[in-house]
Amino acid sequence: MLKVDPAALSDDELLDRYQRAAFSYFLDNVNPENGLVADTSRPNSPASIAVVGFALSCYPIGVERGWVTREAAVRLTLAALRFFSTSPQGSGEGVAGHKGFYYHFLDMRTGLRVWRCELSMVDTALLIAGMLVAGAYFCGDTDEEAEIRQLAEALYRRVDWRWAQGSSPTLRQGWKPKSGFLHYGWEGYNEAIILYVLSMAAPDKPTSDNSYAGWTATYQWENIYGYDVLYGGPLFMHQFSHAWIDFAGIRDAFMREKNSDYFENSRRATYLHRDYARHNPYGFGGYGENLWGLSAGDGPGRFRARVERRPHRFSGYAARGAPFGPDDGTIAPWSYPASLPFAPDICMAALRHLKDRYPEVIDNFRLPSGFNPTLANRRKFGRNGWISEGHFGLDQGIVVMMTENHRSRLIWELMRSNQHIRRGLQKAGFTGGWLSQPASAAPGDRDVA
Template sequence: MIKADPAALSDDELLQRYQRAAFGYFLENVNPDNGLVADTSRPNWPASIAVVGFALSCYPIGVERGWMKREAAVELTLAALRFFSASPQGGGEDVTGHKGFYYHFLDMRTGLRVWRCELSMVDTALLMAGILVAGAYFRGDNEREAEIRHLAEVLYRRVDWRWAQGSSPTLRQGWKPRSGFLHYGWEGYNEAIVLYVLSMASPDSPTSDDSYEAWTATYQWENIYGNDVLYGGPLFMHQFSHAWIDFAGIRDAFMREKDSDYFENSRRSTYLHRDYARHNPYGFDGYGENLWGLSAGDGPGGFRASVERRTHRFSGYAARGAPFGPDDGTIAPWSFPASLPFAPDICLAALRHLADRYPQVIDGYRLPSGFNPTLANRRRFGGDGWVSEGHYGLDQGIVVMMIENHRSRLIWDLMRCNPHIRRGLGKAGFTGGWLSQPTGPAAGGGDVA
């Protein structure tokens, strides 16, 4: 439970508390020997390569905010980059990755594949985005920071993005050693823009020039509650790529035709979630002006129960979305700070409402993956309803990064200067805005502790 009165804090002080609490997740759940970070704080859980990407992006923020020494950030960053550089690759079972990609979940100690999981294209992209942040931030002239820059470039360039297309113009979602590529690709708008930007930018094995256009051809443009929006149900789809790339004012062919951009689309989508909660078509408890936000996250489990005389299925970990569902009354409160750059007024109001009305779900200003007030005072649940156990690295990482982009633009400015990001955006057809401006010097930061 939160220990200080949030109502007495200024907006910046409040955000500082939430951001620092989220940042602490990475220091508490990292293996310092190999830099791997657990997917969740639950006991005996494996590492997620995407969470490592978020961690590598958060360490520079920790340095700039004075939450860790620069040398400590260098140490953890090098541990991760050295591990991925030396870890076994190949088409067999007992490896870490293949073709420069990595398996979604890895054993925290050995770094080998667990759970027979897939070689994940998008999670590798999120890992690579974090690796490129590290290479952009650590610009010191000492040997250790020079090694970070070298390894970042080597790891990014060895990913065989063209292979990951299979026989399709779009990228495959995953691959397994016994069955090959998964039988589905990317369809509809989602978090994959950063995947396509990085894959098209590759100097050595880029995806085909038509890959991005083939993906955008599957987009679903909707008019919802009177607003035109490129639809992606869960809010994380409108947040993850934006954690690294500032899409405000730059447009691809699709957005030029719609006279919009992806930043504006995320703003509209954030308001759409609030409007959906206002309508509250299923009568879930708490939904309203200041309690909204459906996304991918933990849930109360697989069972059915009645709400307003209608039977609903309640799910475990799932991607919930608005307005077309699925929806079981489970709110993802980390969605508020993760959407902060797009709609600061309603996100701050939601954060303050959460602390005022549901302080029991906030663990020392660290936000849970999800909570469900509809289940309060029901059998199996206490008076507070259901609250996710433990915390998830993806949730905590997006909170740290998007609060920082709102406060200082640190990650956005670092990635604006990255030649791979600029080249990938250009090959995907993005023009205008900051892409028309010359590249400035990359931020290097300093230890303010």
Template sequence: PARDHLPAQRRHRKSRPEHQRRNPRRAPQGAVVGPPRDATRGVAVERLPPTGPPLPWRAGAAVVHGWKPGSGFLNYRWEGYSEALLLYALGLGSPTHPLTDARFPAWTGTYQWENLYGIDFLYAGPLFIDQFSHAWIDFRGIRDRFMREKHCDYFENSRRATYVQREYAIRNPRGFTGYEEDGWGLSAGDGPSTPRQRVAGRRQSFYGYAARGVPWGPDDGTLSGPAVLSSLVFAPELALPALRRMLARGGEVIRASGYNDTVHAGPPVVGTAKGARASGWVSEGSFGLDQGMIVLMVENFRSGLLWRLLRDSVPIRTGLLRAGFRGGWLAEDAHR
């Protein structure tokens, strides 16, 4: 059945990298915000990506990560809090291939609620997880069953996660240069790839590209500028000082193509890595996914534009309601 939803010219292609398979599931989120009569929007709503055929052995389980021509569904599922919040909203609201009602509680049943540094929150690790879905959907004041039980919402949870990131940097358990009150932002991104080196009296590995997170890592002293900028909507009182500090200490983080992906403040021995500077390392890349997040989150901080547009999306409202979200603007819209 999944084969029927693939264009003929792609049915026989070899498998694609994981990020290429997953990212198209996010793409329709942008398309559904077009004007009501826009042809592209109509096609996007009609062709929202299916999350797989309704096979009995998959009933009630969390959604699988993807599907490969020739080998079928991947063995991994979306379990644990992640950017899949966006995927479930789209999947539940699809007018043509909706998820079953059991899928969302099957996912939230894998959540991990933590208390770190005296802060109660839904744990994720890398900061991008607390940001991606919020680029599109305004989660302020709307709650699913899980968040109602925790007396929280996903927006407030992201604010708390930002504070956890800063507190981790202040404590700096691994002794990295540049971690401080205004030096935080661990997320997925590029990083130096060098042999192990001595940092704070111990041997430290550098991971290249990695989904860095707190407090359990991975952490090699690399901070993400886009993660800081994308935190503006949640905690501007933290993000703006951190942004100023990053600009002051690493003027090369801004270039014509956008805000550089990541920076590593030191030590100079990292100079063997591509992207090295006299002290530390700066990513040579400005990646579209990160630059897009910056644009969307800054605009939401400035005007709430994307949030307002998504409120008018029938598939999004349907998906949120089917997931059990109530209150806030969902309740207000119901009484228009």
């Protein structure tokens, strides 16, 4: 096989290779018996319920792009939905979830809770969002596709969102059997819009009508590098909810007051990260016009080293952000395709620069969780610095979904057709844009542009 020169590829051809490589993560790391998908490609990794949500959202993309047959995608989707439908629930041991929510990490084989992890509200929301994508896309008249639709609706209705508020107007972040709700809720803007939209729209056990307003009251509006922006340090906060919902042109009360919307806010946040790298206040290696992007992801480990003659603390897995940190020189390169809908020009330039300048960072077009060029040529690290081992399902999922939204808007169009998404947005106070138009039919059988 001839080796392809990335410089000779058009933007769409290049994106196709990155997107397909990311999609293959799910086929490589799924248990076909129960549909669970590993959190990472590292040996003995448990399943992540959020990664399963991304997988369920990505299977339709794979079908449309010809990377997996519709029949195979139906089998994997049904395996996951049937597992979650029949998996044990309860407040004791040996369960997968409680009150319709699920534990953050599950054993890949048994599907039961591992690591004494928390019952996760936001990760359950990402899982449910994936189920609703599946229900919208698989609209055929076969028994299998009808079962997908039935199970997706039933699993969404089973979640007791009101219970997850505890005694607070806002949702809690998690719960554990022996200690109850975690002692913190959602503070400030982050990836939780999809959580509130789904919880407020629930037909049977929704959150209170003031829950979303209670959360937005904690927002932090800033002016940074000349950008008026709703602050969220890591880029994933500006990407995850957008993977399912097109926020361009629709506004809640907060954004109406600021004369903006969440899509525009994510665009500004993307440019802010680029400008932060231009300023490079800590003198990290490689930072600049085409190497930027801090997010949640893997890191080189906990140690101290000197950068530009100043001591600096490095971290393992962390939620890095700009400009207020934390920052240890670790770039999240998957954030480029994940921000394509917001700022395609600078994201494509960054992707091409990465491939040209740091080819060893990219594993056959699959992007790593992180790499740190500041550590280049130091002891224990290679000439490109530290590169994350293995791959993370969340990173690969957001690459597939946001690249597809940039290329064809497939997931956005599917979710526009979903009555729950529309109702949740309206209950949260969103108006205008496509919400003013009648719901269109789900594009389950159309050709991809």
